[in-house]
Amino acid sequence: MSLYIFYISNFLLLLCLTASLIQFGKIINNKIFTRPGVIVLAYVQLISILLSFLILIYLFLISDFNFDLVYFNSHSEKPLIYKFSGVWGNHEGSMLLWILILVLFNFLFALSRRISERFKEITVAVQSIMIFGFVAFLFFLSNPFALNQNNFFDGIGLNPILQDPLLAIHPPVLYVGYVGFSLVFSLAIAGLITKEVDQQWASIVKPWVFSAWAFLTAGIALGSFWAYYELGWGGYWFWDPVENASLMPWIAATALIHCVLILQKRNVMQSWTIILAILTFSLSLVGTFLVRSGILNSVHTFASDPGRGLFILLFIFLILVFSFSLFAYNSEKINKINSMGLVSRGTGIQVNNWLLITILTIVFLGTMYPLATDLLLNKSLTVGPKYYSTTIAPIIILFLFFMFISPRLGWTDTKLYKIIIQLRYFIITSLTITLIISLYFELFNLTEILIIFFSLLLVISSMTASINFNKQNILVRTNLGQNLAHAGFGILMMAVVSNAVYSEERIYNAKVGDNLQLQKYIFSFDKIEQVEESNYNSLKAYFLMKKDGKLIDTFTPEIRFYSNPPTITSEASILHKFFSDIYLVMNVPQDQQSISVRMHIKPFMTILWLGTLMIIIGGIISASIRIGRVGEK
Amino acid sequence: MINTIKIFLLLFLLQSNTIAEDIRAIELFKEVRCLVCQGQTIHESNAELAEDIKKLIREKISQGETDHQIKEYLVEKYGDWILMTPPFNSLTYILWSFPFLILIIGAFAIYRQKRS
Amino acid sequence: MKSKHLKFLPLVLIILLSIFLFFSLNNDTSKLSSPLVGKKVPEFSLPNLFGQEELTNLDLSSENPILLNVWSSWCIPCRAEHDILMVLSELYEVEIFGLNYKDNNEEAKNFINDLGNPFVKIGSDNSGRTAIDLGVYGVPETYIIANGIIIYKHIGPIHMNEMEEKILPIIQNY
Numbered sequence: 001m002s003l004y005i006f007y008i009s010n011f012l013l014l015l016c017l018t019a020s021l022i023q024f025g026k027i028i029n030n031k032i033f034t035r036p037g038v039i040v041l042a043y044v045q046l047i048s049i050l051l052s053f054l055i056l057i058y059l060f061l062i063s064d065f066n067f068d069l070v071y072f073n074s075h076s077e078k079p080l081i082y083k084f085s086g087v088w089g090n091h092e093g094s095m096l097l098w099i100l101i102l103v104l105f106n107f108l109f110a111l112s113r114r115i116s117e118r119f120k121e122i123t124v125a126v127q128s129i130m131i132f133g134f135v136a137f138l139f140f141l142s143n144p145f146a147l148n149q150n151n152f153f154d155g156i157g158l159n160p161i162l163q164d165p166l167l168a169i170h171p172p173v174l175y176v177g178y179v180g181f182s183l184v185f186s187l188a189i190a191g192l193i194t195k196e197v198d199q200q201w202a203s204i205v206k207p208w209v210f211s212a213w214a215f216l217t218a219g220i221a222l223g224s225f226w227a228y229y230e231l232g233w234g235g236y237w238f239w240d241p242v243e244n245a246s247l248m249p250w251i252a253a254t255a256l257i258h259c260v261l262i263l264q265k266r267n268v269m270q271s272w273t274i275i276l277a278i279l280t281f282s283l284s285l286v287g288t289f290l291v292r293s294g295i296l297n298s299v300h301t302f303a304s305d306p307g308r309g310l311f312i313l314l315f316i317f318l319i320l321v322f323s324f325s326l327f328a329y330n331s332e333k334i335n336k337i338n339s340m341g342l343v344s345r346g347t348g349i350q351v352n353n354w355l356l357i358t359i360l361t362i363v364f365l366g367t368m369y370p371l372a373t374d375l376l377l378n379k380s381l382t383v384g385p386k387y388y389s390t391t392i393a394p395i396i397i398l399f400l401f402f403m404f405i406s407p408r409l410g411w412t413d414t415k416l417y418k419i420i421i422q423l424r425y426f427i428i429t430s431l432t433i434t435l436i437i438s439l440y441f442e443l444f445n446l447t448e449i450l451i452i453f454f455s456l457l458l459v460i461s462s463m464t465a466s467i468n469f470n471k472q473n474i475l476v477r478t479n480l481g482q483n484l485a486h487a488g489f490g491i492l493m494m495a496v497v498s499n500a501v502y503s504e505e506r507i508y509n510a511k512v513g514d515n516l517q518l519q520k521y522i523f524s525f526d527k528i529e530q531v532e533e534s535n536y537n538s539l540k541a542y543f544l545m546k547k548d549g550k551l552i553d554t555f556t557p558e559i560r561f562y563s564n565p566p567t568i569t570s571e572a573s574i575l576h577k578f579f580s581d582i583y584l585v586m587n588v589p590q591d592q593q594s595i596s597v598r599m600h601i602k603p604f605m606t607i608l609w610l611g612t613l614m615i616i617i618g619g620i621i622s623a624s625i626r627i628g629r630v631g632e633k
Numbered sequence: 634m635i636n637t638i639k640i641f642l643l644l645f646l647l648q649s650n651t652i653a654e655d656i657r658a659i660e661l662f663k664e665v666r667c668l669v670c671q672g673q674t675i676h677e678s679n680a681e682l683a684e685d686i687k688k689l690i691r692e693k694i695s696q697g698e699t700d701h702q703i704k705e706y707l708v709e710k711y712g713d714w715i716l717m718t719p720p721f722n723s724l725t726y727i728l729w730s731f732p733f734l735i736l737i738i739g740a741f742a743i744y745r746q747k748r749s
Numbered sequence: 750m751k752s753k754h755l756k757f758l759p760l761v762l763i764i765l766l767s768i769f770l771f772f773s774l775n776n777d778t779s780k781l782s783s784p785l786v787g788k789k790v791p792e793f794s795l796p797n798l799f800g801q802e803e804l805t806n807l808d809l810s811s812e813n814p815i816l817l818n819v820w821s822s823w824c825i826p827c828r829a830e831h832d833i834l835m836v837l838s839e840l841y842e843v844e845i846f847g848l849n850y851k852d853n854n855e856e857a858k859n860f861i862n863d864l865g866n867p868f869v870k871i872g873s874d875n876s877g878r879t880a881i882d883l884g885v886y887g888v889p890e891t892y893i894i895a896n897g898i899i900i901y902k903h904i905g906p907i908h909m910n911e912m913e914e915k916i917l918p919i920i921q922n923y
Contacts, residue, residue: 317767325760358736365727366728382716711884
């Protein structure tokens, strides 16, 4: 039985490989392959990959340990949902999922209308060559359907920290984001070849780039939320190489969506938009794959292999060399001279584009610098969170200022002082609130005060902007996404800064009966007990949280002992309140007498996630509204 | 009565002193890399060496050493690698100054484009 | 004229970056260099595991290169390495000093009694404090010391080929 499945699934992969090659050949040479058409081949790609993905799910669900992948990543006693999510909790399976999404996007694009045939064909050709490359990589270097010779009775199991419902949906969401940018990349190449990067091009690209961006944002947020409650370190962002690898395409994509907007409105910045499209996609590839190559080591790396790294590096290299050569060859032909005023919305967006590029450079430099010193000078360095926060914070101040002012400026030259007079009430309100906050909370760090001030200004200005438009006309619909996302970003920045300033943390060695204090709360260590669950045993401590002698809540931090594979994890116990989270983690007891317990007060966490959610919803609104508007013009 | 207040005050001061040391220790833990883990600080790690270094730092703090002295000691033994934030030295000039260079190039480019 | 060259910039950057990443791919980032190499052995004094006389940094100041091996009875790789240490001390007559890291003295003695004693003298560092002074990451680690100056540090167990290709040449060519 397993042998048949082995043949069928590998046949399906080869089928997709062939279909992609024909698709590519057909498009670059119309005369040889007139039929079957683009759409039929897109169907073949989709069906073959979908079937092989379903087969892999089936193998995990029935726990067929004749397959290496199932043996190494699953266990018969694991809960059903984790057998299911275990499919993409490993390198090979997540590659297959990546390809599935890639094929699905290609299919959807091939079906879309209102796009000229020639343009569509080039885009699909570029997509097909990528599908070919990735399926080849999957088939030869990370085949998910490899059989083993042994008759294993049971599997090794999935890493317990990956056994989490959030982490089950995190990779698919993130991959939709990454893969969406592959389509944007292909569209950019098509634009370069046809030399038609214009307003029409921008309106084709817009829905794809916005939805990819929204998904990427959601994917990063999910990962961050998972790290917050699962890793038990009390933080939500660690500036770790893997996180940086997902943040870099996000920064580039944020710049890109704004460029696509001005391209559509004013027909300017063609080459810059193309560069960003290529950059975003290549950073997405880096995000997905370099992480698995062993170049970047991090707490999030669960699979790495240098041999695969070489293939991926070569593949990314070829894609980039091809696209940037094409760019060098054709860039002058796509540029059109359309001037913008010095003080205009376009300039504001340009400035923020550059600020984003600066932040991107910082993240890139911080991630790569230790590799460089190690390689060139044989000296090791660590670039930790403080490097990023000290270098990025001043840029964020400028960034927030331009985010606030740009939407208020017109597309042509505007008098800056008029705008400032127009916005005087916002400025006075924000200034007053910031002053009150800084005096009340004794906040005297200039950078922090400025970030809070400009964030407030941005939030107030964005929120009132959507209300204003509402009273006048239907414009609210086109700007709602933008204003929501901008306000969300302001809220996020405020929460990030206040969280960093007001977080408090204590570590105690506690015995049963001890009363521990954190700010105005008393935690009584009530008892500790052993709990047996289906796939782990745990040591559970009970802390009663009291304020003024009244019981408020019970905290139950846990240490879990998983047997398949043998791993110990620490589960945080978190009370989410609107203004602050209280977070308890227990560490593996050093001796039998006491446990080490770490308590955090993390202010504004709920607000931080709320801001992120607003950004995501804003992105989705922008994406869906544009889809409806493409045909109108 | 006054004596009671004095004792109370003294106790309070002693306690706030240890709390201050505690906070300082945690801040330092966050600045020191766990040498045997991947990219964690000793604050986040329960590895044996991390626990030993934490203990060492607490001792050095109570002996009255400054943060700078403690960091210098660790760097002398384990190299710059042990600090989460790279110091500003010949090895890191580019790391620290490059972002501002990029910023200035951008400002210059946008200004030039607008003027022409 | 300027923008004519500017359009090649992304291409050049990408090629440079790829070359860099290619070499990084083959670069083992787990190897660590010690800043103590080339420096004097820090002052320390540890109780002797078997005798009365303490092990101090002064013991390590002989002119000929000697080894300081950091080991523990609970460390599995140390067992494998022990044979190599025996060979080094008996066949090549290298002086080896032992630093017993965070161990139980009785278990450490059993370890030596079972597997033989390649060490001239063993200091027991029960707290692990001296090890931190020496910049130790974990067990086993081995220092080559001459004139009281650390000239080489080996992290992890010494394998046969490493003994022949790294350790012995350093000692013999000193």
